[in-house]
Amino acid sequence: MRHAATIAERPAEGMAAAIEPATTTDHFSALVQRRLAAKTRVVGFAAMSPEQRKELASRGGKRRSELGVGHQFTSQEAAAAQLASGAARVENGFQELGVNLSDFDSLEQMQDAVEKYRSHRSGAARRGIGFEFTFSQWWSVWKESGRWDQRGCSAADSYVMARPRDTGPYSVGNVYITTLSQNFVESWETSPNRMAHRRKATAPVVPSNT
Numbered sequence: 001m002r003h004a005a006t007i008a009e010r011p012a013e014g015m016a017a018a019i020e021p022a023t024t025t026d027h028f029s030a031l032v033q034r035r036l037a038a039k040t041r042v043v044g045f046a047a048m049s050p051e052q053r054k055e056l057a058s059r060g061g062k063r064r065s066e067l068g069v070g071h072q073f074t075s076q077e078a079a080a081a082q083l084a085s086g087a088a089r090v091e092n093g094f095q096e097l098g099v100n101l102s103d104f105d106s107l108e109q110m111q112d113a114v115e116k117y118r119s120h121r122s123g124a125a126r127r128g129i130g131f132e133f134t135f136s137q138w139w140s141v142w143k144e145s146g147r148w149d150q151r152g153c154s155a156a157d158s159y160v161m162a163r164p165r166d167t168g169p170y171s172v173g174n175v176y177i178t179t180l181s182q183n184f185v186e187s188w189e190t191s192p193n194r195m196a197h198r199r200k201a202t203a204p205v206v207p208s209n210t
Helices: 002-018 021-040 050-067 075-093 107-126 135-145 180-190 192-202
Strands: 159-162 176-179
Touching: 107 135, 135 159, 135 176, 159 180, 176 180
Parallel strands: none
Antiparallel strands: 159 176
């Protein structure tokens, strides 16, 4: 019996010796990595780049049109879809400014207002002037003035946003809407150059010794 038990134990001892701890750990680690890779691997439509997805969708749409099963848009439907798409893009793009399309007469007016707001803000930064307006505050000043359609810097009678005596930041309570020509006059009256000319003109004449 003892001899039989010894023979039976030998295969187990040989097997245990053949499976080293390091080999077992490496094998298990590799197996886990393969399974994780299989789970996280992206395939199909999700693996495509935006350009590839766009191309595939375009080919599908063309094929449907060739077969006569695609929807045929009328000119009115196409115009409405384009307007809706444009409005969605604009609203998403201007979301950080708090822009609301319902505050404007048209999509074009909203786009123009946002463009002018950003231009005004960047222009003030270049001139070293504070600009504390949010878009909504800035637009409210223009909307309440009733002069938005006459805004501009190309004619003397066009309207601009000005600051009293050209001091302080562009902010709520420190701006008003006036004509471009009037703004030039007020800026000149308070400019350092104007004051220097005044002092020079009123300075007493010192007689020459020669």
